[in-house]
Amino acid sequence: MTFEISTKKVNPVEDLTFSYEQIADNNRDAEGTPQTNERGTQLFPLSFSVTLHSGAGIDVRSEIQKWRDRVTKTGYFYLEGKSLGPVVQLRKVQVKNTMLDDLGRIRLASLAFTFKEYDRKTTSVIDTSALNVGAETKEKADRKPVNAGAASAERSTIKVGAMVKITGTKYYSGQKIPDWVLQRSHKVSQISGERTLLGHPDGINSWVYTNELTLV
DSSP: OOOOBSSSOBOOOEEEEEOOOEEEEEOOSSTTSOSEEEEEEOOOEEEEEEEEEGGGTOOHHHHHHHHHTTTTOEEOOEETTEEOSSOEEEEEEEEEEEEEOTTSOEEEEEEEEEEEEOOTTTOOOOOOOTTTOOOOHHHHHHHSOOOHHHHHSOOTTOOTTOEEEEOSSBOTTSOBOOHHHHTSOEEEEEEETTEEEESTTTSOOEEEEGGGEEEO
């Protein structure tokens, strides 16, 4: 799904809103301890709206149905060709301010979208979005870049709780890993054979190849 202003279509993003919020608990322990306990950040929220107008080259009813079918799907939101934040899930599509013609066709409508960072722990919906469909296991093995240095490095000390950096270029799902993720250190949350879960639940919350990690 795209939002654009061109000679063929006009449906710009409006009221784009997102935030970064700390998770903190009130500390009621003995005197002298900090007033809050820092526990990372809240899941990334994202919302915006668009106005659909048939006079701007948009089939309003069809566009609404397309968004209806995408509720619960996951993917990245791209702005200027770069992903804005982590993978998010479409939680809600609200249709309002509709205008009908004499034949009952929707000629004008406003759509408000509510997204939230996708957390596998609290969400049971399987990701089937075209943005996130990965290759078959054999295809992933064939296409996975070979990192000889990483493969020969010592891995025995990488365990749950360790801080690591990613040396590969793709997630276990097959998606490309953004540069900002590669530049940061991540906490190992779970190890399952050839794959490792990093940053769950307050970090990137993503699976990567175990042999493409190096200790910080």
